[in-house]
Amino acid sequence: MSASSPVISCRNVWKLFGANSKSYLKTLSGNPSFEEIRAAGHIAAVRDVSLDIAQGEMLVIMGLSGSGKSTFVRCLSRLIDITGGEVRVEGQNIGQMSEKELINLRRNKMGMVFQSFGLLPHRTVLDNIAFPLEMRGQDKHACRARALEVIELVGLSGREDYFPRELSGGQQQRVGIARSLAIEPDIWFLDEPFSALDPLIRREMQDEFLRLQAILGKTIVFITHDFDEALRLADRIAIMKDGVVEQCDTPAQIVLNPATEYVAKFTAEIEKSRVVQAQVLAKPITEASAEGRPIDGSQTIHSLARMLVNDTRDFLPVAAQGGVVSGILNRQDALDVLLGADT
Amino acid sequence: MSEQTLQLPKHQPVWNHQRTAWSILIFAISIALFKGVLPAGFVRLPDGLVIPFADGINAAFAFLRDDLGLIHVTRAFADMVEWLLNVTGNLLYGKNRWPRIGPIPWTVIASIGFVVGYALQGWRLSLLTGGTFVWIAVMGQWKWAMETLSVIVVAAPFSILFGLVMGVLAWKSRRVEAVMNPVLNIAQSLPHFAYMIPVVVFIGVGPKAGAIVTIIFSVPPMIRMSLLGLRKVPEEVIESGHMCGATRWQLLRHVRIPTARTEILVGVNQVIMQCLAMVVLASFIGMPGLGQKLLQLLQSLKIGRSAEIGITIVLLAVVLDRCTKAWATKQPAHFEKGTPYVVRNKFLLIGVVSAVLFLALAQVFPILDQIGRRQAFTISKPIDAIADWIIVLIDPITQWLRWFLITWVLIPIRDGVLWLPYISVLALLAALGWAIGGLRSAAICLAFFGLIALSGWWDRAMITVYTVMVSVVIAACIGFPLGIWGSFTPRRSSAALLICDTLQTFPSFIYLIPVVMLFGVNDVAVVGAVVLFAAVPLVRYTIEGLRQVPETLIEAADMSGATQMQTLWHVRLPMALPTIMVGVNQSTMFSLFMVIIAAFIGTQDLGQEMQRALSSTDVGKGLVLGLAVAFMGLMVDHLTTTWAHRKKQALGLI
Numbered sequence: 003m004s005a006s007s008p009v010i011s012c013r014n015v016w017k018l019f020g021a022n023s024k025s026y027l028k029t030l031s032g033n034p035s036f037e038e039i040r041a042a043g044h045i046a047a048v049r050d051v052s053l054d055i056a057q058g059e060m061l062v063i064m065g066l067s068g069s070g071k072s073t074f075v076r077c078l079s080r081l082i083d084i085t086g087g088e089v090r091v092e093g094q095n096i097g098q099m100s101e102k103e104l105i106n107l108r109r110n111k112m113g114m115v116f117q118s119f120g121l122l123p124h125r126t127v128l129d130n131i132a133f134p135l136e137m138r139g140q141d142k143h144a145c146r147a148r149a150l151e152v153i154e155l156v157g158l159s160g161r162e163d164y165f166p167r168e169l170s171g172g173q174q175q176r177v178g179i180a181r182s183l184a185i186e187p188d189i190w191f192l193d194e195p196f197s198a199l200d201p202l203i204r205r206e207m208q209d210e211f212l213r214l215q216a217i218l219g220k221t222i223v224f225i226t227h228d229f230d231e232a233l234r235l236a237d238r239i240a241i242m243k244d245g246v247v248e249q250c251d252t253p254a255q256i257v258l259n260p261a262t263e264y265v266a267k268f269t270a271e272i273e274k275s276r277v278v279q280a281q282v283l284a285k286p287i288t289e290a291s292a293e294g295r296p297i298d299g300s301q302t303i304h305s306l307a308r309m310l311v312n313d314t315r316d317f318l319p320v321a322a323q324g325g326v327v328s329g330i331l332n333r334q335d336a337l338d339v340l341l342g343a344d345t
Numbered sequence: 346m347s348e349q350t351l352q353l354p355k356h357q358p359v360w361n362h363q364r365t366a367w368s369i370l371i372f373a374i375s376i377a378l379f380k381g382v383l384p385a386g387f388v389r390l391p392d393g394l395v396i397p398f399a400d401g402i403n404a405a406f407a408f409l410r411d412d413l414g415l416i417h418v419t420r421a422f423a424d425m426v427e428w429l430l431n432v433t434g435n436l437l438y439g440k441n442r443w444p445r446i447g448p449i450p451w452t453v454i455a456s457i458g459f460v461v462g463y464a465l466q467g468w469r470l471s472l473l474t475g476g477t478f479v480w481i482a483v484m485g486q487w488k489w490a491m492e493t494l495s496v497i498v499v500a501a502p503f504s505i506l507f508g509l510v511m512g513v514l515a516w517k518s519r520r521v522e523a524v525m526n527p528v529l530n531i532a533q534s535l536p537h538f539a540y541m542i543p544v545v546v547f548i549g550v551g552p553k554a555g556a557i558v559t560i561i562f563s564v565p566p567m568i569r570m571s572l573l574g575l576r577k578v579p580e581e582v583i584e585s586g587h588m589c590g591a592t593r594w595q596l597l598r599h600v601r602i603p604t605a606r607t608e609i610l611v612g613v614n615q616v617i618m619q620c621l622a623m624v625v626l627a628s629f630i631g632m633p634g635l636g637q638k639l640l641q642l643l644q645s646l647k648i649g650r651s652a653e654i655g656i657t658i659v660l661l662a663v664v665l666d667r668c669t670k671a672w673a674t675k676q677p678a679h680f681e682k683g684t685p686y687v688v689r690n691k692f693l694l695i696g697v698v699s700a701v702l703f704l705a706l707a708q709v710f711p712i713l714d715q716i717g718r719r720q721a722f723t724i725s726k727p728i729d730a731i732a733d734w735i736i737v738l739i740d741p742i743t744q745w746l747r748w749f750l751i752t753w754v755l756i757p758i759r760d761g762v763l764w765l766p767y768i769s770v771l772a773l774l775a776a777l778g779w780a781i782g783g784l785r786s787a788a789i790c791l792a793f794f795g796l797i798a799l800s801g802w803w804d805r806a807m808i809t810v811y812t813v814m815v816s817v818v819i820a821a822c823i824g825f826p827l828g829i830w831g832s833f834t835p836r837r838s839s840a841a842l843l844i845c846d847t848l849q850t851f852p853s854f855i856y857l858i859p860v861v862m863l864f865g866v867n868d869v870a871v872v873g874a875v876v877l878f879a880a881v882p883l884v885r886y887t888i889e890g891l892r893q894v895p896e897t898l899i900e901a902a903d904m905s906g907a908t909q910m911q912t913l914w915h916v917r918l919p920m921a922l923p924t925i926m927v928g929v930n931q932s933t934m935f936s937l938f939m940v941i942i943a944a945f946i947g948t949q950d951l952g953q954e955m956q957r958a959l960s961s962t963d964v965g966k967g968l969v970l971g972l973a974v975a976f977m978g979l980m981v982d983h984l985t986t987t988w989a990h991r992k993k994q995a996l997g998l999i
């Protein structure tokens with residue numbers, strides 16, 4: 003497997019709920035709507051989704067409840083068997099794995115965090131976190147040592163002997179996160195991990211999550227129904243509606259160029275300048291020329307606002323990491339984004 | 346169910362139902378009126394039509410037992426149970442069998458009782474548990490109580506294990522569940538005696554038969570609760586297990602069963618309570634212990650002594666119930682870091698230390714080892730005196746009540762029920778079924794009672810029906826007002842619910858003691874015992890139904906200017922009716938069980954025949970009679986649940 007090939011690759015993934023949905027799916031042609039499928043007695047949770055997720059990427063799947071996002075992530079880990087298409091994880095078709103291979107994959111490669119935590123009520127924090135290690139049959143001492151390490155990592159030291167019901171929601175989710183990290187997975191699934199938490203705690207947990215990801219650099223599939231959360235965390239966002247991925251792109255592209263009306267509705271209320279970075283708006287150097295001190299391309303337009311308003315140049319050089327000028331920013335474009343001017 | 350199917354039947358079809366029901370009712374009445382001119386075949390099923398179910402069952406059992414050699418299997422199982430019973434018997438009351446180290450001094454068991462009670466809930470349960478053992482020892486009932494407990498100690502683990510395994514099987518396979526459900530329904534409505542007869546056929550009489558019948562009788566609730574618990578495990582917990590890479594077995598062992606802990610322990614509680622109820626009744630098949638003593642004393646009308654035993658049984662029931670419930674609801678709690686071993690395991694250590702201490706003391710002071718018959722206290726004399734005084738005091742009332750009930754209520758109704766042609770009764774039931782649930786319910790009623798008619802036990806069954814009917818009506822007359830009164834303030838209702846819960850843990854046998862004391866041995870005593878037993882669920886569910894009415898509805902009624910009575914009649918009671926029907930249902934079930942048990946103080950119904958079948962070990966007859974009782978119960982169950990379901994739909998509660 004080469005370094006550039008995707009970690010997870012989905013091709014035309016379908017998931018229908020209903021009797022004999024496999025044979026029904028074979029009769030389908032073209033692209034029937036959600037309602038047409040429902041009229042035939044099936045619920046289409048995932049419709050013809052094709053996606054690639056690269057090594058170390060954080061893909062956020064965003065959609066309202068019932069859009070099929072939770073079902074889709076379960077298709078990726080084969081908690082649910084898909085009706086059609088194929089899902090490959092590191093090149094292996096997981097639909098054709100035996101139970102034993104699948105268990106091995108989950109024991110060594112995958113971790114998952116759940117919305118309502120999914121903790122075992124009869125086990126202490128330590129035992130919950132050691133659970134996946136125990137399932138692998140590791141010896142008690144090694145389980146404990148590793149579990150303590152992860153407890154330290156998620157900031158739960160001192161609470162090893164607590165039972166889940168003795169913890170707050172935020173703490174319980176830290177246990178869930180720690181458990182999913184115990185086996186050092188390469189792929190990390192998070193199914194609305196912060197939705198059950200209060201807004202303040204949610205913010206804190208997002209920061210915590212970003213801190214962990216900065217250390218760990220996992221391949222992540224993150225589910226949320228909160229667009230702000232998606233913008234905050236994502237490398238790429240896939241927006242789902244009625245089982246279909248409406249658009250899958252970087253936050254900046256989604257905000258600047260929504261592919262469908264549905265996506266546009268979501269982005270309407272978003273302050274674009276907080277999402278779009280200077281390098282996104284920059285044109286290639288060949289099209290224009292600019293002089294003077296370059297600006298940092300990874301900064302958002304919003305954070306450059308004062309400078310953009312005060313500067314008198316029409317074109318500004320944009321520097322990529324390391325200070326090399328990589329593009330030219332038209333100041334007018336940037337101001338349009340900043341002020342929300344309609345063109 | 347969609348909106349449309351909910352809305353439509355309100356008008357037309359219900360009217361049609363009513364019309365059909367009325368015409369069937371008119372048919373029933375006309376059959377009864379023209380009884381004189383109708384051929385005899387309409388009045389009672391002709392003998393030629395009676396199907397000899399009993400012979401068939403007997404043949405089947407003989408085939409199972411002798412030809413298939415099932416008896417060897419059951420005997421082998423019985424031998425294993427007997428071996429275990431010998432061990433517990435030796436430990437608890439010094440039976441002369443291996444390991445020959447018992448009996449354990451009573452003080453050791455009592456001290457462990459104190460510690461277990463404290464560990465589970467605190468001082469009150471500690472005093473109750475330990476105090477019960479002290480009472481048993483001091484009253485000189487140690488041996489009998491230990492005979493009873495030695496059976497429970499063996500039977501309950503078997504039931505729990507069987508129940509759990511069957512529950513897991515039913516959970517794994519829809520097909521197993523589909524077969525098991527109706528079997529469980531029938532099993533849970535079969536009277537206790539129906540279980541005993543086949544056991545006597547296969548095992549014989551004595552303690553091991555008592556233990557085995559107890560095991561069989563107490564399995565169904567465990568199956569139900571394990572299935573319920575396994576179904577209730579949250580999906581995300583199971584998914585998290587999958588994602589942790591658990592195999593199927595690991596998932597069951599480490600995820601599903603521990604997460605279903607509370608329901609499974611509630612099942613354990615029910616198993617133990619059923620065990621106690623059965624073990625007391627198993628005295629009918631030669632099981633020694635508290636039940637046998639109570640039976641003997643009650644038959645010779647020794648009220649004081651039987652009251653003492655009654656108190657012991659009640660105390661044991663309450664202790665077993667409270668301890669297992671405390672265990673079920675107890676949630677794990679962590680110890681602070683660095684808590685020493687001694688503190689973490691303090692209850693275990695205290696238990697061991699006190700057991701050793703009393704074991705040593707018992708070697709020095711024999712009174713701490715065993716209390717002989719002569720040294721025991723008794724309060725039977727004062728109880729007798731008080732009972733005599735009460736009986737003399739209220740004798741005019743009981744005499745009058747007895748006379749009134751027998752001449753004006755019991756005999757007329759019994760004669761009336763027996764006078765009715767069976768076709769009339771069947772048509773009446775069909776009309777009732779039709780009015781409540783349409784064709785399906787009518788067919789179910791007809792099928793259940795039609796089978797009873799075909800079994801040839803019609804007259805006996807009608808006497809059972811009449812006793813149950815009269816008892817439930819009297820129980821309702823007492824229970825509803827009590828329940829309504831009890832529901833007015835939260836304090837009163839929680840006190841009343843506690844009393845009802847406690848009363849429901851008593852084995853049914855206990856209810857016979859006060860009525861025999863007051864009314865002697867006759868029909869009135871039977872009805873009295875059944876009424877007592879049946880009133881408890883009525884009070885309980887009336888209170889629960891009335892308390893569950895949403896506060897906003899009552900506030901709305903108050904703001905509309907309704908008086909308390911108006912609120913009760915127009916808001917609370919209509920809303921509570923579906924729940925109250927659950928009480929009526931349970932009350933009828935309890936009545937049926939009690940009528941059959943009360944047979945030994947003299948009835949002429951199915952119960953008496955069942956006792957005869959028991960003494961002649963006639964499996965076929967016993968099972969036919971038992972099924973007849975079960976069918977009555979199942980029919981009432983079907984009618985009340987259908988009615989309550991429709992009512993709930995109409996009220997928008999489901």
